[in-house]
Amino acid sequence: MTVSANDLALALKTQALASARRLGGEGDALAALEATRFPERKTERWKYTSVQALADGHLNAVAAGDLRQPLPALSESVVTINNGELVTSSLPDGVTLHHNAPAVAGLETPFAVYNSAVARAVVLEVAANTRIEQPIHVQIQAASDAPAHCNPRVIVKLNNGAEATVIEHYHGEGQALTNAVTALITADNAHLTHYRLQGEAASTLHIGTLIIDQQGISQVDSYQLMTGNRLRRNDVHALVGKSGAELTMKGIFVVRDKSHVDNQLCVEHRVPDCQSDQNFKGLAGENGKAVFNGRIHIHEGAKGTNAELSNKNLLLNVGAEINTKPELEIYNDDVKCAHGTTVGQLDATQQFYLQSRGIPAAEAKRMLSLGFVNELLMALPHETVAEWARPWLEAELTHARPAGEGAA
Amino acid sequence: MLEIRDLHATVADKPILKGLNLTVNPGEVHAIMGPNGSGKSTLANVLAGRDNYEITGGEALFEGKSLADMEPEERAQAGLFLAFQYPVEIPGVSNMEFLKAALESVRGAQGKEEWDSVTLLRQARAACKQVNLDASFLKRGVNEGFSGGEKKRNEIMQMLLMEPKLALLDETDSGLDIDALQVVAKGVNSLRSPERGIVLVTHYQRLLDYIVPDFVHVLSNGQIIKSGGKELALELEQKGYGWLTGEEESA
Numbered sequence: 049m050t051v052s053a054n055d056l057a058l059a060l061k062t063q064a065l066a067s068a069r070r071l072g073g074e075g076d077a078l079a080a081l082e083a084t085r086f087p088e089r090k091t092e093r094w095k096y097t098s099v100q101a102l103a104d105g106h107l108n109a110v111a112a113g114d115l116r117q118p119l120p121a122l123s124e125s126v127v128t129i130n131n132g133e134l135v136t137s138s139l140p141d142g143v144t145l146h147h148n149a150p151a152v153a154g155l156e157t158p159f160a161v162y163n164s165a166v167a168r169a170v171v172l173e174v175a176a177n178t179r180i181e182q183p184i185h186v187q188i189q190a191a192s193d194a195p196a197h198c199n200p201r202v203i204v205k206l207n208n209g210a211e212a213t214v215i216e217h218y219h220g221e222g223q224a225l226t227n228a229v230t231a232l233i234t235a236d237n238a239h240l241t242h243y244r245l246q247g248e249a250a251s252t253l254h255i256g257t258l259i260i261d262q263q264g265i266s267q268v269d270s271y272q273l274m275t276g277n278r279l280r281r282n283d284v285h286a287l288v289g290k291s292g293a294e295l296t297m298k299g300i301f302v303v304r305d306k307s308h309v310d311n312q313l314c315v316e317h318r319v320p321d322c323q324s325d326q327n328f329k330g331l332a333g334e335n336g337k338a339v340f341n342g343r344i345h346i347h348e349g350a351k352g353t354n355a356e357l358s359n360k361n362l363l364l365n366v367g368a369e370i371n372t373k374p375e376l377e378i379y380n381d382d383v384k385c386a387h388g389t390t391v392g393q394l395d396a397t398q399q400f401y402l403q404s405r406g407i408p409a410a411e412a413k414r415m416l417s418l419g420f421v422n423e424l425l426m427a428l429p430h431e432t433v434a435e436w437a438r439p440w441l442e443a444e445l446t447h448a449r450p451a452g453e454g455a456a
Numbered sequence: 457m458l459e460i461r462d463l464h465a466t467v468a469d470k471p472i473l474k475g476l477n478l479t480v481n482p483g484e485v486h487a488i489m490g491p492n493g494s495g496k497s498t499l500a501n502v503l504a505g506r507d508n509y510e511i512t513g514g515e516a517l518f519e520g521k522s523l524a525d526m527e528p529e530e531r532a533q534a535g536l537f538l539a540f541q542y543p544v545e546i547p548g549v550s551n552m553e554f555l556k557a558a559l560e561s562v563r564g565a566q567g568k569e570e571w572d573s574v575t576l577l578r579q580a581r582a583a584c585k586q587v588n589l590d591a592s593f594l595k596r597g598v599n600e601g602f603s604g605g606e607k608k609r610n611e612i613m614q615m616l617l618m619e620p621k622l623a624l625l626d627e628t629d630s631g632l633d634i635d636a637l638q639v640v641a642k643g644v645n646s647l648r649s650p651e652r653g654i655v656l657v658t659h660y661q662r663l664l665d666y667i668v669p670d671f672v673h674v675l676s677n678g679q680i681i682k683s684g685g686k687e688l689a690l691e692l693e694q695k696g697y698g699w700l701t702g703e704e705e706s707a
């Protein structure tokens with residue numbers, strides 16, 4: 049069933065509102081949902097991503113399936129959220145889990161607004177001047193055989209001088225839509241290492257917003273690894289909000305078969321003398337489609353800003369598609385801002401060199417693809433994540449699935 | 457072992473080889489010389505199976521099998537090795553990972569025993585030592601940031617490990633200083649054996665002071681126009697190529 053984008057936008061809003069009322073949404077959050085518009089045909093921010101898959105009615109039902117292959121624990125500290133509900137948590141001293149959620153700034157998509165209206169946030173708060181050694185593995189899982197959705201909402205709050213590592217790890221099965229909001233809030237002298245691992249099944253959908261709200265002079269290092277699925281949309285909005293704050297984001301996205309990833313990043317520099325550095329690499333094979341829109345917004349008065357953005361992409365074959373665009377909005381002279389985006393293909397000379405040493409063509413392709421993203425894999429600071437990421441990525445690049453068995 | 461009969465080949469549709477004949481038997485070292493643009497490198501690349509280098513007539517048989525029917529990796533698995541004139545840089549793929557994949561494939565195809573990682577590392581270190589390449593190069597990206605001489609020594613290092621039946625060296629001497637040249641020559645000479653054929657493609661006689669060939673062939677305009685023993689190289693050194701090709705050599 050195909051419906052027109054504008055009819056679908058209306059239908060999605062009706063569904064979201066009905067669902068929000070069922071789930072007890074009220075007050076300002078519900079009012080905000082009433083005022084929002086779902087993506088229409090000409091909505092610029094959704095130009096490359098159709099939400100047509102949602103015509104299946106994901107928003108009409110809440111996912112309640114059992115997980116067949118839940119995630120393994122990557123740490124002793126684990127928080128598990130299944131189908132949007134907190135299931136278990138095991139946290140070290142210095143980290144408190146509660147539901148007294150602060151308001152989240154910077155949310156933009158109608159899906160995030162809907163999440164705000166219905167989600168019960170899981171807040172992980174790290175006490176001031178506390179260093180948490182073990183990474184906190186936040187497992188956000190969803191399963192549903194029929195189209196259905198869930199609304200996980202995780203807020204990580206680092207108080208003054210806190211230091212922690214959070215692994216935000218998604219897993220999805222069947223036809224689940226994960227409609228997620230995650231916010232990272234850091235106070236002065238906080239240091240957060242953040243992973244966002246997204247390897248949900250190809251048949252699932254994910255629409256997520258990540259907010260990085262650096263309220264204090266803090267350092268956030270975020271590593272984002274993702275494969276495509278039926279629909280993956282990631283809005284990342286970073287607010288570098290206090291002079292002296294530093295942000296790095298590194299990421300890899302891989303789309304194979306008919307899978308899809310749309311990354312919309314925006315880093316906002318509102319105050320002087322902050323640094324941000326973004327380095328993302330994308331790979332697309334078969335009819336995979338990826339979008340990368342990287343916006344750097346330097347406000348008037350944010351002098352001394354140093355912002356960099358790089359997005360290099362590799363197309364593995366004809367038919368794959370990557371649309372990449374840096375967007376700079378700079379209202380200030382005294383800034384350093386470098387950006388570069390490229391889309392290329394596997395180098396035939398490199399491929400021949402490997403083959404001339406007896407390495408079969410498919411293996412040569414895999415080695416070159418892995419080589420393309422290797423610098424970012426090597427940069428992952430936690431061995432436990434790297435050990436998970438390398439085989440995961442290799443499997444994605446080996447792409448053992450037989451031809452024709454594409455994403456549903 | 458290598459039988460080339462009336463070989464015609466094009467590079468990006470342009471005819472370069474125009475009826476080339478050459479026979480290499482096990483144990484022989486052949487030098488192919490000739491002016492720039494005569495087709496020397498084309499011959500090496502055609503035999504290795506590079507894209508856009510196409511056989512359009514005649515045949516090239518390696519141990520009785522037509523190379524034209526084989527993928528580049530199948531040629532390598534069968535025992536053919538090309539040392540590149542311009543070795544390729546592959547950032548992100550370590551030399552060691554590369555050697556492991558290459559040796560697994562080639563040794564597997566040839567029924568040789570598989571090397572475990574300890575053996576592989578030991579053999580690779582020994583090969584590095586033989587060509588004066590620090591073992592730290594094994595950890596670096598393939599040829600990434602290597603100097604010209606280091607790249608050429610890396611080629612010979614790979615060749616030593618792969619133990620090919622037929623080694624083709626495409627202008628391996630170009631860009632090498634005299635010390636590096638001797639190192640490379642020593643590496644190649646160590647591979648000389650009654651079972652192995654070696655073909656040296658070179659513009660200059662210099663390399664042949666160190667690797668003495670059994671046969672020297674002069675290639676001009678896509679054909680071998682003269683063959684002889686090692687003394688032919690010396691004659692070319694004195695007279696240039698003009699007396700054979702009928703042209704003044706400009707290079």
